[in-house]
Amino acid sequence: MNRRLSASEKGKGLEMPSEPPRASRVMVPHFDPSELIHNHKLILVGRITNPKIQKMWALLPFLADHWKVSSRPIGADLGQGRFQFQFSSEEDLQKILDNRPYHFAHWMIIL
Structure with a gap:
């Protein structure tokens, strides 16, 4: 019942298999992101x-009404608690960013 295992039975002293060779690097073609930007x-x-507590279906119209900008921003739910707003001018967007932080339903909103 108290039989001892030998080193070979335990796997000691055996040569470990070497790691497979690394894959070659992937060359990505040059991409100009200026149009996307x-x-x-x-x-x-x-x-x-x-x-x-913060419901996206209530947040999007709330923020669009709360922000007093020249034209109403277009809001969209991106899923997983994320959202986006598209503005018509850079001045409107800067005005929103200058008046941070924002709260909804007694919780912070990360912009």
């Missing part, structure tokens, strides 16, 4: 901090 420069992305 231009198309998305007026978009503000945010996140709610307590999705159990």
Whole structure:
């Protein structure tokens, strides 16, 4: 009942298999993101901090009404507690960023 295992039975002294050779590096072609930056420069992305209490369906119209800007921003739910607003001018977006922080349902909103 008290039989001792030998070193080979325990796997000691055996040569460990070597790691497989590394894969070669992937070459990514040059990409110019200037068009994407231009198309998305007026978009503000945010996140709610307590999705159990902060409901996205109530947050989007609340913020669009709360922010007094020249034209109403377009809000969209991105899922997983994230949202985005698209503004019509850079001045409107800067005005929103200058008046941070924002709260909804007694919890912070991350912009």
